[in-house]
Amino acid sequence: MIRPCDLDAVEARRLIGQKKLSPVELLESCIRQIEAVDPHVNALVVRAFERAGKEAREAEAAVMRGDPLKPLHGLPVGVKDLSDTQGIVSAYGSLLFRDHVPAKDEHVVAAVRRAGGIVIGKTNSPEFGAGGNTNNKLYGPTRNPFDLEKTCGGSSGGSGVVLATNMMPLATGSDTGGSLRLPAAFNGVVAHRPSPGIVPFDRRSQAFSTYQSQGPMARTVADAALLLSAMAERNPIDPMAYPLDPEQFLSLPEVDLASVRVAVSEDLGIAPVARAVRAAFMDRVDRFSSLFGTVEHRDPDFQNVLDVFWYLRGVYMLAKHEAVFETYTDDVNPNVRSNVAAALKMEARKIGWAAREQYRLMQDFHRFMADFDVLICPAVTVTPFPFAELYPKEIDGAPMENYVHWAALTSSLTVTGNPVVAIPCGVDEYGTPFGIQIVGKLHKDREVLAIAHAIETAFKADPALSRPVPELVL
DSSP, rough: OOOOOGHHHHHHHHHHHHSSSSSSHHHHHHHHHHHHHHHHHHEEEEHHHHHHHHHHHHHHHHHOOOOOOOOTTEEEEEEEETSOOOTOOOOOOOGGTOOOSSSSSHHHHHHHTTTOOEEEEEEEOGGGOSSSOOOTTTTOOOOOOOEEEEEEOOSSHHHHHHTTTSSOEEEEEEESSSSTHHHHHHOOOOOEOOOOSSOOOOOOOOOSSSEEEEEESSSSSOOOOHHHHHHHHOOOSTTOOOOOOGGGGGGGGOGGGGEEEEEESSTTTTTEEEEEHHHHHHHHHHHGGGGEEEEEOOOOOOOTTTHHHHHHHHHHHHHHHHGGGGGTTTSSHHHHHHHHHHHHHHHHHHHHHHHHHHHHHHHHHHHTTTTOOOEEEOOOOOOOOOOTTOSSSETEEEESTTTTTGGOOOOOOHHHEEEEEEEEEEEEETTEEEEEEEEOHHHHHHHHHHHHHHHOOOOOOOTTSSSOGGGGGG
16 A cells, blocks of 8 residues: 555645645654654654644645645655754754754755745765765764665765655755765665756855755656755855746656667766676666667766866865864864865865866867767766775775765766766666666756656666665565
């Protein structure tokens, strides 16, 4: 029997609008699932059930009165712990902020609330969001629901897990080098990293950068687009945000996949990809190639992209942490401490080179994408690793240069800033989820979401490609 917590967001919202599902009933079902499952995975680290219950009752009353309903009316939403939530602890995964209760919501949270979403709690993240493994000294590790000894990815790992286990239908995330896409892949859910400026961010460390991005996570592409319609609310306080109609994401156009031109790349020409991932990806390509009008194996010219990402990440980390770095003790996330320390040693000349090279890479990738509608590649270079490991130190025996090297498939696309939808694509040889990235043209977010939705729909017909569900849900 399908429980309310098992419903996709679009379906739950439709039933609420038709008075066939009560927001209170939906919230209570989600809470029961959280209480049953979260002790095993540790994904929802701050709970706001009392406040959520009050808001659910208000949402139900609005339905009964026949009030106009917002797009997310009555839908429970998990908020990543890196976001400020008014009246709810926002610790950023850090012991330093364990008692921090913001006086107001940051923009993206306020936008979700204005759209009718109900914040049910905060999802776990590595301290300050630095790392692809969701573990911190304040809340501990979040485990992969498909293998409790493995990582769920990061830094939006808690959001990925609450979705995979049906604790709630929607969750927010953020992404610098892959923090939306890595946990989506490791947990068998969907994430969208928007083009710069689509989702305003009022707590930027840098005024202009492709690095800091907030985006939606869900179990389906349509659900992610629904959440994006709320997150994309215009806010001029972010200089990168530009006027757009967020309602465009409420309905995605139909796509004939037979007309879609696809480039496929197993490593983007530069990433250290494990043999198991390469084999799984090529198997998937063989299975789905017949869906498209054109499929061409071609790598973009990403020469120097990893160095560019590292140097400009250093600038980002300094902007975010330099003012308080001297106060950080050994208890603070070693990823943060090592990255800031390395950044402090960077030469201005190299940073200037990286800024120029980023622009060249963006222009070259724009020309590359002129021949295709989307580029498809794996979402992660490795299969889920033990959660006790900070990050993979090597891949197939080859040592990683630093703690972000293993995330080259995602960080490379951060440099260009193109919109990316990560969707599940069956499981790997170990029974854990396998994910792909669907990369679109800059600022063509609605188009790439529509293509991803069509691909997702086609994948449902093939058990080897469809979204896996962990046994913890059953």
